[in-house]
Amino acid sequence: GAGVSQSPSNKVTEKGKDVELRCDPISGHTALYWYRQRLGQGLEFLIYFQGNSAPDKSGLPSDRFSAERTGESVSTLTIQRTQQEDSAVYLCASSPVSQDYGYTFGSGTRLTVV
Amino acid sequence: GENVEQHPSTLSVQEGDSAVIKCTYSDSASNYFPWYKQELGKRPQLIIDIRSNVGEKKDQRIAVTLNKTAKHFSLHITETQPEDSAVYFCAASGSGNTGKLIFGQGTTLQVKP
Numbered sequence: 001g002a003g004v005s006q007s008p009s010n011k012v013t014e015k016g017k018d019v020e021l022r023c024d025p026i027s028g029h030t031a032l033y034w035y036r037q038r039l040g041q042g043l044e045f046l047i048y049f050q051g052n053s054a055p056d057k058s059g060l061p062s063d064r065f066s067a068e069r070t071g072e073s074v075s076t077l078t079i080q081r082t083q084q085e086d087s088a089v090y091l092c093a094s095s096p097v098s099q100d101y102g103y104t105f106g107s108g109t110r111l112t113v114v
Numbered sequence: 115g116e117n118v119e120q121h122p123s124t125l126s127v128q129e130g131d132s133a134v135i136k137c138t139y140s141d142s143a144s145n146y147f148p149w150y151k152q153e154l155g156k157r158p159q160l161i162i163d164i165r166s167n168v169g170e171k172k173d174q175r176i177a178v179t180l181n182k183t184a185k186h187f188s189l190h191i192t193e194t195q196p197e198d199s200a201v202y203f204c205a206a207s208g209s210g211n212t213g214k215l216i217f218g219q220g221t222t223l224q225v226k227p
Contacts, residue, residue: 031213033213033214033215035217041219041220042120042203042217042218042219042220043158043203043205043217044217045208045214045215045216045217048213048214050213056214091157091158095213097213102148102150102160102163103148103158103160103213103215104160105150105157105158105159106157107156107157108157
């Protein structure tokens with residue numbers, strides 16, 4: 001596609017429910033990243049995928065968070081048993097070659113846990 | 115651990131003045147330093163970047179300088195315009211052979227007409 005596509009754009013969920021966020025990167029981009037942005041704050045790294053290599057999961061805040069990516073296509077970020085502190089905008093980005101090019105971000109998914 | 119500090123957190127200037135935002139990073143292995151602009155409710159967008167083999171890069175009204183010895187880099191915007199108002203994020207590449215970026219906390223720039 002022309003850009004990084006994320007869905008849903010907004011998600012309101014009850015505390016304790018599971019949610020799944022989707023990211024469709026730019027075609028041909030081998031690297032994919034998930035970041036979390038709390039209101040008025042910076043971008044917090046969550047996880048990074050590069051081709052078929054093992055993902056860098058060092059930023060996932062707890063075992064309630066997980067992400068998958070098949071090959072160089074769509075990625076899903078799953079948050080289990082959501083908590084109010086999970087409320088944030090979840091941004092996905094992709095790049096053609098890791099470390100050589102700046103990211104292209106998606107529009108994000110705004111998650112609100114009530 | 116890896117860390118990027120960004121200052122100031124807010125910056126207000128008059129239209130036509132210059133604005134400077136500064137960042138310091140902790141990982142001496144970092145070699146790629148992009149800057150992103152995020153308008154309200156929108157996605158961050160890359161505006162300029164610099165790699166460790168150069169000390170300065172300019173693109174029209176925007177310039178970035180890098181001091182690897184001191185581990186700091188700065189964004190300079192000249193002749194500011196109201197449409198420059200946004201949140202600006204600096205970032206530094208993480209350690210190891212990955213594309214991970216460590217972001218600063220952001221600077222809210224307000225350009226008053």
